[in-house]
Amino acid sequence: MTRLSRHLLWIAAAAPVMAGVELGRRIFANNDDARFAVLAQDLLSHGLRVFPELNGAPYYNKPALLAWLIALVSWPGGDVTQLTAALPSAAAGVATAFAVWALGRDMFGLEAGTYAALVTVATQGFFLQARLPLPDMLMTCFITAGLWQFWRMTQDGARGVHWLGFYGCTAAAFWAKGPAGFLPLAVALGWAAATPHAGAWRRLRLVPGLPVLALLIAPWWLVAFAADSAAIRDTVVVDHLMWYLPQTLTWKSVTAPLRNSFGILFPWVLVLPVVAVHAVRFVRARGGAGDRVRVLLVWALVTLVVVGISRQQRLRYYLPLVPPVALLIAWWLASAVPRSREAARMPWRTYAVGATALGAITAGVLVAGGGLPRDASLSLPASVLEVLVLAGGLLTMIGALVWGVRAKRVGRAFAVAWLGSAVFVVGAYHWEVGRFNVAHDFPRVSQRMKPALQDAPVLATWGVPELPLSFYMNRRVVVVETNDELDRVMSGAAPAVAIMTEGVLASSRERERFAVLINDRLALRSVSLVRKE
Numbered sequence: 001m002t003r004l005s006r007h008l009l010w011i012a013a014a015a016p017v018m019a020g021v022e023l024g025r026r027i028f029a030n031n032d033d034a035r036f037a038v039l040a041q042d043l044l045s046h047g048l049r050v051f052p053e054l055n056g057a058p059y060y061n062k063p064a065l066l067a068w069l070i071a072l073v074s075w076p077g078g079d080v081t082q083l084t085a086a087l088p089s090a091a092a093g094v095a096t097a098f099a100v101w102a103l104g105r106d107m108f109g110l111e112a113g114t115y116a117a118l119v120t121v122a123t124q125g126f127f128l129q130a131r132l133p134l135p136d137m138l139m140t141c142f143i144t145a146g147l148w149q150f151w152r153m154t155q156d157g158a159r160g161v162h163w164l165g166f167y168g169c170t171a172a173a174f175w176a177k178g179p180a181g182f183l184p185l186a187v188a189l190g191w192a193a194a195t196p197h198a199g200a201w202r203r204l205r206l207v208p209g210l211p212v213l214a215l216l217i218a219p220w221w222l223v224a225f226a227a228d229s230a231a232i233r234d235t236v237v238v239d240h241l242m243w244y245l246p247q248t249l250t251w252k253s254v255t256a257p258l259r260n261s262f263g264i265l266f267p268w269v270l271v272l273p274v275v276a277v278h279a280v281r282f283v284r285a286r287g288g289a290g291d292r293v294r295v296l297l298v299w300a301l302v303t304l305v306v307v308g309i310s311r312q313q314r315l316r317y318y319l320p321l322v323p324p325v326a327l328l329i330a331w332w333l334a335s336a337v338p339r340s341r342e343a344a345r346m347p348w349r350t351y352a353v354g355a356t357a358l359g360a361i362t363a364g365v366l367v368a369g370g371g372l373p374r375d376a377s378l379s380l381p382a383s384v385l386e387v388l389v390l391a392g393g394l395l396t397m398i399g400a401l402v403w404g405v406r407a408k409r410v411g412r413a414f415a416v417a418w419l420g421s422a423v424f425v426v427g428a429y430h431w432e433v434g435r436f437n438v439a440h441d442f443p444r445v446s447q448r449m450k451p452a453l454q455d456a457p458v459l460a461t462w463g464v465p466e467l468p469l470s471f472y473m474n475r476r477v478v479v480v481e482t483n484d485e486l487d488r489v490m491s492g493a494a495p496a497v498a499i500m501t502e503g504v505l506a507s508s509r510e511r512e513r514f515a516v517l518i519n520d521r522l523a524l525r526s527v528s529l530v531r532k533e
Contacts, residue, residue, distance in 0.1 A: 150188055190298045459476070
């Protein structure tokens with residue numbers, strides 16, 4: 001077996017396992033998780049179309065590439081399930097690992113490529129998003145592939161096909177999640193501005209590339225404007241612009257990017273401070289010779305800034321940070337540590353100060369926001385066994401890295417450290433998803449309530465997310481948020497029913513006119529299925 005084959009075998013073994021463990025187990029408990037599964041159900045029912053419907057209304061917010069893929073893998077079975085809905089994200093996760101490996105190999109060699117791919121699949125961000133039917137993993141896959149092609153097209157003697165790959169992957173990232181997919185172009189522009197080389201802008205091939213990009217994304221816009229120009233204008237203004245506009249500067253807006261980056265990159269984020277310091281020093285000392293590391297720093301910084309300044313903050317928005325950070329860690333392990341004595345120094349005092357500051361910031365944000373979220377307890381260890389396994393995995397990872405860096409035996413140390421990180425992320429997910437499913441058991445509640453819905457033409461919901469109900473009940477669900485909206489839905493000639501939380505039901509102005517059919521618990525709250533008498 002050749003050296004290349006051995007490295008590919010590592011990735012071919014680790015990436016599918018890390019993407020496939022307990023795949024399809026997680027319940028879709030909110031509108032984001034269930035949205036593309038519901039869109040795929042509509043495609044299976046009505047055939048392939050550019051804009052599938054979401055509870056009776058065409059979905060214009062984002063391109064439906066993920067919904068098409070879910071419908072494709074669900075078509076043989078005739079129905080969308082938790083497993084088939086998650087399969088495209090898992091496949092995109094595996095493809096992302098190989099794209100990271102290819103870029104790391106081109107930049108720093110085979111060892112670095114393998115390290116980078118393995119770090120990628122052992123982060124919390126990868127492990128969670130590879131199991132959710134959300135477009136973020138698919139978009140990250142295309143972003144990574146696009147920036148691999150970008151790196152190759154900017155090298156001396158590059159062939160013309162690479163610029164087509166870069167702009168083509170950028171267009172594919174748009175089809176995965178809309179304008180957020182233009183991130184590779186932002187990274188490329190940031191690289192050209194930060195690169196001292198003459199001709200950096202020329203290597204971007206903007207003149208032929210931008211028209212190709214426009215041509216590839218134009219069909220979605222043209223069909224959308226032809227279908228409903230007013231709705232598309234609202235989508236552009238509200239969802240594509242206002243959603244991402246910079247937010248006002250507050251304590252929460254400043255700390256949110258740090259918290260989300262920490263969570264998406266954990267546990268490998270623990271070595272990021274020392275890696276970042278050495279990377280910056282390397283670029284400054286080597287000048288033009290540090291271009292490889294400069295690309296990764298620009299990629300990570302542009303991603304952090306673009307996502308961090310946006311008005312809306314979600315943990316998954318920071319998933320595109322995983323590939324550049326994994327590549328930086330791989331460069332440090334494969335190149336910096338073996339060649340630099342300074343790289344073996346671990347700044348423990350700096351870590352202690354940073355950890356204390358991060359803990360204080362997190363506590364301050366929680367206090368200012370009214371304490372822990374309602375479902376925060378689901379993520380915390382609930383037994384001594386969990387604590388021992390998670391702590392053991394984390395300590396194994398840290399201990400192996402410290403020993404390997406000091407002894408300069410990176411290969412063996414990395415293998416042990418990676419196993420420790422894998423145990424941590426797999427164990428944390430396994431126990432957390434078990435508690436999560438019990439608390440958000442939409443399948444059980446839906447099955448229990450279905451017999452009472454047989455003659456009801458309309459199902460309304462107030463205080464309970466509508467798309468998980470629509471997915472598990474396989475029917476249209478109308479969301480209401482006021483008493484007047486509820487009256488309009490419930491006042492038809494045929495008997496309508498509604499699912500609402502106990503608090504909403506108690507505060508309804510017509511509480512005495514509702515007949516409670518079923519009481520249950522869902523999402524850590526008491527809910528009731530009611531019919532208006």
